[in-house]
Amino acid sequence: MAHYNLYFMKRSLSVILLLLVVTKLSAQDSAIAPVYTGKITVIKDQRLDILAKKELEFNTLGTKAAKGYRLLVMNSNDRDKVMAVRAKLLQAFPDQKVYMTYQFPYIKLKFGNFVEKPDAERFRDLLGKMQIVTNNVYVVPEIVEVKPDKIKKEEE
Numbered sequence: 001m002a003h004y005n006l007y008f009m010k011r012s013l014s015v016i017l018l019l020l021v022v023t024k025l026s027a028q029d030s031a032i033a034p035v036y037t038g039k040i041t042v043i044k045d046q047r048l049d050i051l052a053k054k055e056l057e058f059n060t061l062g063t064k065a066a067k068g069y070r071l072l073v074m075n076s077n078d079r080d081k082v083m084a085v086r087a088k089l090l091q092a093f094p095d096q097k098v099y100m101t102y103q104f105p106y107i108k109l110k111f112g113n114f115v116e117k118p119d120a121e122r123f124r125d126l127l128g129k130m131q132i133v134t135n136n137v138y139v140v141p142e143i144v145e146v147k148p149d150k151i152k153k154e155e156e
Contacts, residue, residue: 068144069120070099071137073127074109082107088132096123097145113144 073089076082082100089098089111099110111127114120120139127137 064146065143066115066146068142068146069114069117069139070110070112070142070144071114071120071124071127072108072140073111073133073137074135075106076109077105077107079107082109085109085133092130092132110140110142113146115144115146 074082074085086098086100086109089096089109093111096112101108101110112120112123114123117139124137124139127133
């Protein structure tokens with residue numbers, strides 16, 4: 001029992017000593033540490049404000065889903081042919097999206113996010129004139145992505 005008490009006392013004393021050392025080391029003395037005062041000038045690029053505004057608009061409005069239309073450009077089991085048409089569409093219309101889905105054994109290639117059917121029909125006619133696709137292009141109803149700019153225009 002005496003051995004246990006001695007061990008307990010030594011351990012308690014070492015813990016207390018350790019706590020005293022740690023508190024002494026972590027304390028700050030204002031007489032030793034100088035306090036610096038001065039003026040800081042921040043030069044900011046105005047484009048950061050524009051970027052912050054755009055980011056706020058994107059985060060608050062975001063991309064919404066709505067009923068709309070896409071163009072069914074291709075429905076084929078020839079993957080190379082579908083990929084070639086996809087590449088032509090992306091080069092000719094970089095602002096539009098191209099969607100590929102696979103339903104055995106065919107790959108469907110859909111194009112665009114059109115809220116109004118006349119817009120989709122105009123692009124269908126344009127694809128026919130450009131001869132990107134040799135077969136028929138169909139306007140199909142789907143849930144499409146609507147960007148914040150398009151939402152603002154519809155509200156006005």
